[in-house]
Every structure is written in C-alpha cells, then in structure tokens.
Amino acid sequence: KAGVTQTPRYLIKTRGQQVTLSCSPISGHRSVSWYQQTPGQGLQFLFEYFSETQRNKGNFPGRFSGRQFSNSRSEMNVSTLELGDSALYLCASSLESGPVEYFGAGTRLSVL
Amino acid sequence: AQSVSQHNHHVILSEAASLELGCNYSYGGTVNLFWYVQYPGQHLQLLLKYFSGDPLVKGIKGFEAEFIKSKFSFNLRKPSVQWSDTAEYFCAVKSDNNNDMRFGAGTRLTVKP
Numbered sequence: 265k266a267g268v269t270q271t272p273r274y275l276i277k278t279r280g281q282q283v284t285l286s287c288s289p290i291s292g293h294r295s296v297s298w299y300q301q302t303p304g305q306g307l308q309f310l311f312e313y314f315s316e317t318q319r320n321k322g323n324f325p326g327r328f329s330g331r332q333f334s335n336s337r338s339e340m341n342v343s344t345l346e347l348g349d350s351a352l353y354l355c356a357s358s359l360e361s362g363p364v365e366y367f368g369a370g371t372r373l374s375v376l
Numbered sequence: 377a378q379s380v381s382q383h384n385h386h387v388i389l390s391e392a393a394s395l396e397l398g399c400n401y402s403y404g405g406t407v408n409l410f411w412y413v414q415y416p417g418q419h420l421q422l423l424l425k426y427f428s429g430d431p432l433v434k435g436i437k438g439f440e441a442e443f444i445k446s447k448f449s450f451n452l453r454k455p456s457v458q459w460s461d462t463a464e465y466f467c468a469v470k471s472d473n474n475n476d477m478r479f480g481a482g483t484r485l486t487v488k489p
Contacts, residue, residue, distance in 0.1 A: 267419075297476070307466060307479035320476045354420065363408050363470050364477055367420040 266291065268357050268368035276374045282343040285371045289336050289357030295319075296338040297364055298330060301352040310353075313338050314360070342373075350375045378403050380469050382480035389457050390488050397452040397483050399467030409450040410468040410477070411441055420466070426450065437461070459489045 269288040277283050289296050298310040309322035313332035330340045336357075342349055353371045356364040383398040401407065411423040424435025431443040441452045450467060467480040 299479075306481040307468075309476040309478065312476060322476060356420075363410065363425065364468075365422045365425075367412075369419050 268355055268366050270353075270355050270368035270371050272371060273369065274372050274374075276376060277345050278376050279345055279347060281345050282341065283345060283373060285340045285342075285353055285355075285373075287338045287340070287355030287357075287368060289338070289355075290366055293357035293359050293366070294336050295358045295360060296332055296336065297356045297358075298338070298340050299354040299356065300324075301354055301370070302350075307354070310340070345375045347375050349373065378469075378471065378478060380467055380478050380480040382465075382467050382483050384483045385481070386484045386486070388486045388488065391459055392456050393487075395452070395454040395457045395461070395485070397465055397467075397485070399450045399452065399480055401448050401450070401467075401469045401478075403448075403469055403471040406472040408470045409441070409443060410470070411435065411439070411450075411452050412466045412468060412479075413463045414466070414482075415463045423452070423465075457485070457487045459487050461485060462487045 271286045295314045297312040300308045311321045311330050312319045316332045327343045332338045355368045357366050358364050379402045381400045409426040412420045413423050414420045423439050424433050426433045426443045434440045439454050441450055443450050464482045464484050466482045468477045470477045
C-alpha cells in the first residue's frame with residue numbers, strides 16, 4: 265500500500281509569506297502528526313490530529329497551525345514566515361492516536 | 377521537564393565492530409520506547425519498539441534494544457555493524473500522560489568499510 269505522501273517536497277519562500285504543506289496518510293490511518301526537523305533542534309513535535317480534531321500541540325507559536333479533513337488528509341500552515349522556520353517538516357501517520365510508525369519523506373522549506 | 381537524551385552525537389566505527397547507542401528519558405509512569413533510523417536521503421524508519429513484556433526487543437536488520445526501567449534507559453545495540461548501517465539514529469519516547477512522541481537529538485553513526 266502507498267506510504268505517507270507529503271507535498272510539495274521542496275519550497276522556497278521569503279520572510280513574511282505564508283505556506284501550506286500537505287500530508288496524505290496511509291489509507292485507513294486516522295491519526296496524523298507533524299514534526300519539524302532542524303540540525304540544531306532535532307525533531308520537534310508540532311501537533312497531532314485525529315478524526316479532524318487536534319489532540320495535542322507542541323511548543324510552537326500560533327503562527328503554526330494545522331487541520332485535518334474528513335478523509336484524514338492533513339494540512340499544516342505557517343504564517344508570517346521567519347528565517348528560523350527553514351526546516352524539514354515531517355508528517356507521520358498511525359492507525360489510531362498512538363505511536364508513530366510511518367513517516368513521509370518530508371517537505372523541505374527554505375525561508376529567504 | 378520531560379526529555380529524551382542521546383549521549384553520543386557522532387559515533388565512528390569500523391565494520392564488524394559492536395555498537396551501543398545510549399538513550400535515557402525522564403518521563404514518569406508508563407512509556408512506550410522507540411528507535412528510528414534515517415539513512416542518508418531516506419525517510420525516517422522504525423527500527424524497533426517496546427510497549428511491554430520482554431525488555432529485550434529485537435528489531436530489523438539485526439538491531440536490538442534493552443529497556444532498563446530502573447535506569448530509564450533504552451540503549452540500542454548491534455553485535456557487528458556494516459557499512460550500510462551508516463545513518464542517523466533517533467530514540468523516541470511516548471508516555472501515557474500525553475499523545476505526542478518526544479525524540480532525542482539523534483546520533484550519527486558512520487561505519488568505515
């Protein structure tokens with residue numbers, strides 16, 4: 265079966281812009297989690313969605329938001345981009361709201 | 377604060393050497409423990425996981441990890457590494473108190489042929 269799909273794979277934006285990233289989980293998976301990966305901070309949890317509801321949120325500013333649709337696809341939005349938002353954004357899916365086993369390839373965001 | 381610590385940032389080994397990567401966590405209560413691997417240019421992949429039962433867990437590619445509750449540790453081991461094990465390894469913890477998983481900073485393993 266198809267894995268976790270993230271689009272786009274690469275993005276270049278400038279400071280102040282906003283960006284939307286998309287994640288399609290594995291078919292049948294209802295939980296989607298988002299992580300930010302940077303060389304300095306490693307992998308940091310952003311938020312988790314389950315059945316269209318945000319179940320948990322990491323320690324990121326309100327500029328980072330997300331949503332989940334009825335087909336379990338999820339989007340993540342970052343408004344008013346800052347240079348420090350440059351990172352690899354990873355999406356992961358799981359059957360229920362539980363441990364993550366399947367990650368996508370990520371979207372690499374560069375903010376200039 | 378809850379945290380996950382990986383003691384080694386970069387480990388360099390020769391092929392056939394034994395590997396042990398440390399992981400300690402500071403969560404109380406019941407935890408689920410994981411090791412992930414990220415090969416160069418590839419996705420994060422789950423290597424192994426511990427939920428309950430036998431504290432010695434065997435994963436893919438000959439890796440194993442031992443949960444020592446008294447030491448809050450979940451170290452990753454492999455008796456004989458190969459050049460293809462060159463990757464970054466992440467320890468992660470999920471506690472029953474919350475729904476998110478916390479990752480360690482990662483350990484980069486370089487295996488010299």
